[in-house]
Amino acid sequence: MRALGYYRTDAPTVGEENGKSQQEFESEFQDYCYVNLHQPVEIFGDLSPADDGKYPEYERLVGYIRDSGSEFLVTVPDATHLGGDLEAVARAFLSLENMGSKVSCQDDDMPDPLQNALVTLGAPGASRERSEKIRMSMQNRALRGKGLGRPPYGYRNGEDGTLEIVKDESPVVELIFRLYTRDRMGMRLIVQHLNERGITTRRGGNWNVVSIRDILKNTVYIGTYTRFGLRLPGSHEAIIPRDVFREAQDIVRERRPLGRVSRPEPYLLSGIAFCESCGNKMMGVTRRQLWRNKDGNRSRATYRYYQCQSRNNQSVCGYHTWREADLEGAVLAQIPLAIEMRALRKLAYRNGGDKSEQALKKIWEERVRNAERRFSQTLRKTASGALKTDQLERALAELDKARTLAEKSDQPVDVSDMLEKWGERDFDEKRDFLLTHVARVEVSDHMARIVA
Incomplete structure (x- = not known):
């Protein structure tokens, strides 16, 4: 393959002793290449770099590839020659890859x-040799059925490293399986x-649907240890009999929805x-109903709500249900006054003493x-091939958007024009606005208050 080389003499890994010529x-x-x-x-x-922070020869490399219209292999001594941090490396990598x-x-x-x-720009002190030693050590422990990291609910890591039953927690695991099966x-x-x-839970918090689902699907409770692709039956004492565990898996499959995969539209006020009441997020909920009319024809309707996430996932708090249109309408009605009040606060507290502004x-x-x-999480998963x-690229775009919106939040805006043409705006425009x-919408049963 035709190859282009690129290097930076000021790359972090070059500044060792006398560097390279x-x-x-x-x-x-x-x-x-040979x-x-x-x-x-x-x-x-x-x-x-030049005065503007850009590297002239790198810009020439990009122009060379673009003008040639050909595909090349771009080779660098190591990743630090593409950027001084993980974000810069990712941007350079994606830019070159997108050019073919x-x-x-x-x-x-x-x-x-x-x-x-x-490895070269990760956590301080990270090294390839140390990472490899840790990985091999963890694999060896897994082969012997030794616990790695935080043990699942109902177990603890014993003195010899094997999983031991926690007597205060195992009855709860048994109760969960009994209620389900x-x-x-x-x-x-x-x-x-x-x-x-x-x-x-172990940390003294409320249970949620995800934690229950994870317990019901975890083979650790029948004495089978699974890690690094290894599966070791009988590596520790079981809490749940195998026939009960199999029955739970059958019920999970039975209750799994089949057919059309629902992809509801996103909600403007998500996040x-x-x-x-509880401070947790209000989540968007979509309900679909299908019924037969007196004339025999079928009718269907879709209803969209906002409800308290604590109630839906943990069965605590209340639903505090709002129809999507009602809550979003209440928020839009308050925006002009909220932004005006924010501007007045800035004038009154030029010395930066406005606590609400600091909170925003x-x-x-x-x-x-x-x-x-x-x-950062997406970069690590991409590097691993997951x-x-x-x-x-999408994660970088979301990062750019978050920074841009943070900067724009302090700038004047023509609110009336945006709201007058609200129905003509697409979802992304509305969401960005x-x-x-x-900054936040606080919702109770009968009132919604925005913090702008």
């Missing part, structure tokens, strides 16, 4: 740029049953609306941090 970088590129049967075309090297080029590191042990970046309770009713009786700033900072965490690069100018 340009001739050494070029020689390594030639050697790499060994791997690539045709060397040209090499680009930057000594330092392939990117590779001149590192025989770790040629993938994303995997290479996690013998009493035929659904998962939501089991959640309600446990929470109403004050039976808490913005919160229950005033924290909300926006948290939204950006959440987007940064999602990007996700495709287009999902990494709300995310920019509404």
Whole structure:
């Protein structure tokens, strides 16, 4: 394959002792191409960034690929030559890949740029050798049926590393399986049953549908240890008999909805609306009904609501149900006055003493941090092969949007024009507007109050 080389003499991994000369970088590129049967075309090297922070030779590399209209292999000594942090590496990697080029590191042990970046730019002190030793040690423990990490509910890691039953928790596991198999309770009713009786999780919190589902599907409760693709039956004492576990799996399959997969439209206030009673989020709920009329014809309707997530997932709090149109209408009606009041507060507190303004700033900072965490998680999964690069690209786009909206939240806006043409706007325009100018919506049974 035709290959282009690129390096930066100021890359973090170059600044060791005397570094490397340009001739050494070029020689390594030639050697790499010779060994791997690539045709060397040209090499680009930057000594330092320009005043605008961009690397001139990298920009020339991008222009070269774009103008040629051909596919190349772009090779770098390691991922730090693409950027000084994980985000910069991901952006450069995606940019080159989207032009039809392939990117590779001149590192025989770790040629993938994303995997290479996690090692060279990951957590302080991270090293390939240490990571490999940890991985091998964990695999060896798994082969011996030794517990890794936090043990599942009902068990603890014993002194020898094997899973041991926790006598205060195992009866709860037995109760969950009994309610599901013998009493035929659904998962939501089991959640309600446990929470109403004050039976808490290991951390003292309320149960939810996900935690119940995970217990019902976990083979650890029949004494089978599963990790790293290994399956070791009889590695520890079981809490649930195998026939009861199999019955639970049969019920799970029976209750799994078949046929059409429902993909409801997203909700405008997702992540913005919160229950005033418990502080948890209000979630969008879609209900579909089908009935037969007196004339024999069938009718169907779809109803969309916002309800308290605590009630739906943990059977605590109340539903505090609002129809989608009613809640969104109440929010829109308050926006002009809320934004006007915010502007007046700024004039009254020029010295930055407005506590509500400081609270809003924290909300926006948290939204950006959440987007940064999602990007980091997506990068790691993409590097492991669990996700495709287009999902990494979407995570970067969401991060860019979060930062842009945080900056725009402090800028003046023509609210009247936006609201007058609200029905003509698409979902993304409406969502961006709300995310920019509404930090939070507090919802009770009869009132919704926005914080802008």
